[in-house]
Amino acid sequence: MRIDFSNWKPLTIREVNNIFSRISIYWGVAGGCALDMHLGRKTREHSDTDIVIFREDQQMVYQLLKNEWTLYKAKDGKLSLWLEGEYLDAVSDIWISRDNQSPWAFQIMLMDCEQGNWIYRREKTIKVSKEELFSTEENNVPYLKPAIQLLYKGGSSQIREKDFSDFQSVLPSLSLKEKEWLKEALKRQFPLGHSWMKSLED
Structure with missing residues (x-):
């Protein structure tokens, strides 16, 4: 078990x-880095690098990483080794x-999927087709x-200062359709x- 959470x-x-x-799976950069990739510029310093994959692809990713990396699962505020074959x-x-x-090099978040759709785990009625989940930047790197x-940021139980800052930075770049989708998802x-909500309705 490790406790050096800030050792990045x-x-x-x-x-x-x-x-x-x-490997041929759906994956993408997430977090603040993904928003910077969308904007095409760096808006702030990022202390980590986040990646999202689908839960169903976890064993393929484990096999990809196991020889060069050490993998830890995070649960209940603790980090323990993710063992080979463990689902x-x-x-x-x-x-x-x-x-x-x-030091920690990157972080992977597992997303749930059902019948070809991404499922938002905090409100499972919110779904998006896998094919609609990612964009790519100029070097063809996928991002959420x-x-x-x-x-994900606004739906957290605690919205951090950097989450609100990211929201303010990205909001002007969202299309009307994207604003409506985010507004309806947050309402749900x-x-x-x-x-x-007020900023999304202005």
Whole structure:
């Protein structure tokens, strides 16, 4: 088990792409880096590099990484080794380092899928076709579409300062359709209201 949660030396987007482009699965950059890729510019410093894959592809990714990396599953605030052959059905967060003492290099989040659709785990009625989940930047690196990434940020139980900053930075670039989708998704998750709603309605 490791407790050095802040010990990060994240891979670059190019380095991550070099790894994941070796297998044929749906994957993409997530988090603040994905929003910067959408904007085509760096809006702030990023302390980590986040990747999303579908839960059904986890064993293929494990085989891809196991010889060069050490993989940890995050559950209940603890990091423990992800063992070969172990299927993660209740874990959604994996931390990756070179060995058990090296800094963290990137993080993988497992997304759920049903009948070809991404399922938002916090409100399972929110679904998007796998094919509509990602965009690509000029070097053909996939990233989570901005409205979906903002739903993850805005749908968290605690919206951090950087999440609100990301929302403000990206909002002007969203199409009317994307704003409407995000607004309706937040309404579904938070029927009593959400602090971002007024900005999405302006």
